[in-house]
Amino acid sequence: MSYQPTLTRYDHMSYRRSGRSGVQLPAISLGLWQNFGERDALGNCRTMLRTAFDAGITHFDLANNYGPPPGAAEETFGQLYKSDFRPYRDELFISSKAGYGMWPGPYGDGGSRKYLMASLEQSLRRMGLDYVDVFYHHRPDPDTPLEESMMALADMVRQGKALYVGLSSYNPEEIRRACALLRELGTPCLLHQPKYSLLVRDPEHGLLDALAEEGVGCIAFSALAQGVLTDKYLQGVPPDSRAARQLGNGAIEESQLNPANIEKARQLNELAQQRGQSLAQLALAWVLRDPRMTSVIIGASKPAQITDAVGSLAKADFSADELARIEEILA
Template sequence: MSYLARHERYQTMQYQRTGRSGLKLPTISLGLWHNFGDTTLIDNSRTLLRHAFDRGITHFDLANNYGPPPGSAEENFGRILREDFRPYRDELIISTKAGYTMWEGPYGDWGSRKYLIASLDQSLHRMGLDYVDIFYHHRPDPETPLEETMGALNQLVRQGKALYIGLSNYRPERAAEAFALLREMGTPCLIHQPKFSMLERTPEQGLLQVLQQEGVGCIAFSPLAGGILTDRYLNGIPHDSRAASGSRFLSQEALTQDKMTKVRRLNALAEKRKQKLSQMALAWVLNHAQITSVLIGASKTAQIDDAVSMLTNRDFTHDELALIDEITT
């Protein structure tokens, strides 16, 4: 049965302007880092994407190496796009990235012009697209001149393969240098994607200020700290959880007694606010003026619904913010 998007999909989602650009993003975006590779049934991935779009989530975030195996998330997304979302392409923001290891040899990693241009060509082929809306350099390259990396990103926009450019995982000083280069080239950076949550507050140490000054948007990844900022681990480690599986993205060792004490105190505050810990965690990130959107992962449609429902309770009192600071810093 062909997919027909829900008519009311835009009525409950909130959209925010990205920095000083003309582009608006949904405050909740869907990341395809997990649950969209070949280890997941394609029908499950299709259900998540359909449900997200039906709830007004118009931004789907990928990378060349998402899977597993690397590349499979883009391939599967491309199939679903072709079969379900082709009529809605102009209502979607599709982003992808390059910067981590993608193929063997000296040209499949980091930030050379050779790698970035070849990688985006491969990504477009996998997804069946003529262009992506946002193309990110996924991580800074300590050896390639910044002028080469930014020049490649500028070239891809000039070629029509990407509409906007983003950066991810750049420290404040390096980000400022990159922004200046891109601005001189006539392709200003649209957005930066850092890791940011109540338990990972590094962006507050300079990056958010740089983004504010430069008029660059910000989309936070891992706002739930890999699942720690949910009710999943409040009473131990479930046998079917990511931490129990030996995942490299969340180890049992990361769930220290000190960290879980903080999480339980945060959960008590969330309960007073009459929302789930995960919802409060998303709302806290969005409370920062520089934040355009938060990236969520999902394995169930209920997780998408929880995130969107947060939008009705995303404000904090001064005392609540002070308590969160006391707990987490």
């Protein structure tokens, strides 16, 4: 039987405007960075996407190199788009990115026009889409003139292959330069994607201010610090866990999964319980407390994690005492 999304899917999700644009995104977005690769069960991937859309999550965040292996997440999404989501294309907001190494040779990485244009074409083929809603430059490339990268992004919009453009992991100075170039090209930047969590506060040091001044939305990734800000590691790292196997391999960062952060997570978990939330819900609500935030991207390996994340919106406000206690824990 074909997929029929719930009729009440928009009743409980909160939607936020992205900068000064006309676009509103769900406060919670679903990222397909991990758990949508070749080794992951298609049935579980299908259930996760259906669970997300039924909860009002309209934004699915991908990139050319998501998998593993690179490209696999877009292929998985393409299969599920064809079988489940094609009738709802106009309700979905799909992103992809390019900026990291994707294929051999000098044209498979960075920020050149050659690489960015070819990567978008490949992503569209893998996903079975005519266009993406937003295409990001995944990271700055110091070896390519910024003008070249921004012109490539603007031309994607002119060609109808992307509706909007975005940037990821740019610093405040780079953001201002890139946004000025994109405005001159008639294609304003819609979104910027930084790493931001209770444990990684870098965007507070000028980036959020720059985005607000430029009228650009902010959508955070790694808000749960690859699972550190969940109940997964409160008793330490299980020796047989994926984290133990993958430390240093990209999925889990040693700088985040350490005894000091685990102790902070334990104390934050106590506060979350006092608030009637899970630790993950507190961590997501905290990122979204700032009105400059458009959305937060979650990763998931099972549908229940998506449902739990959406539950963070039921208690999104913090008292002054709670915020002070959080700062005390993090200090």
